[in-house]
Amino acid sequence: MELERKLIKKASLEKLYQKLQANGNKIFAPIIKDGKTEFHYNPSYAEVTYDHIQTIQSLKNTVFPKIENLVRFTTDRNGTEVTEVDLAKVPSLVLWGAHPCDAAGFKALKSIFMWDYKDEYFNSRMNKMVVIGLSCYKCDDNCFCTSVGLNPGATNGSDILLTKLSTGDYLAEIITEKGKEIVNAAAELFEAAPAEAKEGNLAQVKQQFSHEKVTKNLAGAFEHPFWVENSLRCIGCGACAFVCPACACFDIQDETKGKTGKRLRCWDSCGFGLFTIHTSGHNPREVQSQRWRQRIMHKFSYMPERNESLGCIGCGRCSRACPVDMNILEQLIALEKIQ
Amino acid sequence: MESIRKRAKELLDSKQVQVIIGYENGTSNKVRASFIKDSAQVDKLIYDERCTQNLALYLVKHEVKHLGKMGIVATIPAMRTINMLISEEQVKPENIVVLGIGEDGKLLDFPDLTVMESFLQKANIELTAKDKEAIEKLKKMTTQEKFDYWSNALETCFKCYACRSACPLCYCTRCAVECNQPQWIPVQASKNGNYEWHMLRAMHLSGRCVSCGDCGRACPLDIPVHLLTMHMAEESKRLFGVDSGLSMKMESVLSNYKLDDKDNFIL
Structure with missing residues (x-):
């Protein structure tokens, strides 16, 4: 559909939030708690913040939960009985105040979960979710959305994108049919588009590398000494992968209690030594430099090639979360230049 | 410099x-x-x-x-x-x-x-004032309050294992959480699984932890997991009179037995 522009006054935004909540939607919105900004389910509107640069955790938990119950099972002498999870019960969710990079993160996940095999768990959650995005008016030096083809006001991935204007009111860009339904159901809260342009109200994120060039360089860089040199300090934890909006690796585990059990899909990380270890004991990614290479290769070489999507949206969460300053932006800038 | x-x-x-x-x-x-x-x-x-x-x-x-x-x-x-x-x-x-x-x-x-x-x-091996205060605060809690505090704090843990990876004394090439036959610790980052993991870590480091605090600093979610191991270091000192890491011939308090070890904890 063609993008529509409208104005929503600050006071009306609260009414929209309350209306969505009253209609039985679960809302996932950012609040500041114990000094940390994170998304929480169903906070009161007064708690919701519009001023965060980025939350610690990504929003992927909404569609790719850290534990997804795939099936339940009961075993006895006669065999195993499997009970499917009823995906029709997945609740409707409104993601309120996701930044454009986060909205784009869902596209990256979709390129994996809806690639050859169509993952119904992911898809059911995606279909039940509406993304009300929020443009960024500020950034920090870990942000690099403009280097991965996005920008602080990018509409890609949001159903409605809000941008705060100088008046304190918001420009609402209605991007998808899902977004339009919300606007139509609360038409009284929206007004004619403002004259003020969106561009002047966005953070200035300088482009620092060309992702096309990085992808091109990576094709010949598998054996490059870069990986060992730049990952000696990597300690092999999963912090980067677990806060990443686009990391989608998982591990399937059965949890049993007596005769009943659940099959669970849990987050995993290619940074872990155990990730690739074979039953024989052989590990094709034996050392951390190979695992770090995999992280970058997957995001900037394999995914563009196979999934037609980058596996990185430039949110900078991994760099902020890393306990040993493995800064992905710094490494990508270097990879753009390697020979 | x-x-x-x-x-x-x-x-x-x-x-x-x-x-x-x-x-x-x-x-x-x-x-x-x-x-x-x-x-x-x-x-x-x-x-x-x-x-x-x-x-x-x-x-x-x-x-x-x-x-x-x-x-x-x-x-x-x-x-x-x-x-x-x-x-x-x-x-x-x-x-x-x-x-x-x-x-x-x-x-x-x-x-x-x-x-x-x-x-x-x-050398001065005292904890920082901030860590001391946090531990004292926890010590004053009742068992139920402590349980609630840690249940709440550990609930957000997503098991990225940054605490383990940042710890120089967590060097096992295969950690107990990675053994799956049998599986000691639930893999998923659920409430019980998280609790078990952090208790296991604290116990494994008892008498070994040097209270550097890197596990807590590494946690991307700011869970104060270092207080668990620091407290266990204090307990080891109280029970066995040993501060870890002061000599090159340390005996592990939990894996060495001496005839004169106190046994008053045995019911």
Whole structure:
């Protein structure tokens, strides 16, 4: 559909939030708690913040939960009985105040979960979710959305994108049919588009590398000494992968209690030594430099090639979360230049 | 800082070590571990109050260990870790040279590791006021309050294992959480699974933890997991009279038995 522009006054935004909540939607919105900004389910509107640069955790938990119950099972002498999870019960969710990079993160996940095999768990959650995005008016030096083809006001991935204007009111860009339904159901809260342009109200994120060039360089860089040199300090934890909006690796585990059990899909990380270890004991990614290479290769070489999507949206969460300053932006800038 | 660089250069030029593990400036005003193999690069080395990471972690890392003999810039907790790693036969004393940093941030002269041992016997190994206060606050809680506090704090844990990876004494090549036949600890980051993991970690480090605090600093979700191991270090001291890492011949309080060990905890 063609993008529509409208104005929503600050006071009306609260009414929209309350209306969505009253209609039985679960809302996932950012609040500041114990000094940390994170998304929480169903906070009161007064708690919701519009001023965060980025939350610690990504929003992927909404569609790719850290534990997804795939099936339940009961075993006895006669065999195993499997009970499917009823995906029709997945609740409707409104993601309120996701930044454009986060909205784009869902596209990256979709390129994996809806690639050859169509993952119904992911898809059911995606279909039940509406993304009300929020443009960024500020950034920090870990942000690099403009280097991965996005920008602080990018509409890609949001159903409605809000941008705060100088008046304190918001420009609402209605991007998808899902977004339009919300606007139509609360038409009284929206007004004619403002004259003020969106561009002047966005953070200035300088482009620092060309992702096309990085992808091109990576094709010949598998054996490059870069990986060992730049990952000696990597300690092999999963912090980067677990806060990443686009990391989608998982591990399937059965949890049993007596005769009943659940099959669970849990987050995993290619940074872990155990990730690739074979039953024989052989590990094709034996050392951390190979695992770090995999992280970058997957995001900037394999995914563009196979999934037609980058596996990185430039949110900078991994760099902020890393306990040993493995800064992905710094490494990508270097990879753009390697020979 | 200059003295560290000078010493690093001497060690590299004389081929006494092949790599210096120290600190360098990182991104966004952060500092990070640096691995200097060429004496022309020693000017990258820095030391200031931001340098808190326990670099002894890297002494057992495969790729670092294989660079050759290592010189390491070590703060007091790192020196204690070095003693622990030597005691536990993870590091050979002849493979390392310690560039110790005293409380005042100045380079200490350790002609050999026994001098480091003597230094540590007299060094200040008190916890920071902030950590002490947090532990005291927890100690005053009732059992139920403590349980609620930790249940709440650990609930957000997503098991990225940064606490484990940042800990220089969590060096097992295969951690108990990674054994699946049988599976001791639930893999999923659920409430019980998280609780079990953190209790296991605290117990495994009891009497070994040198209270460097790197596990808590590494946690991307700011869960104060270091208070668990620091508390266990205090308990080990109270029950067995031992501070970990003060000599190269430490006996593990939980895996050694002595006839005169107190047995009043046995019901």
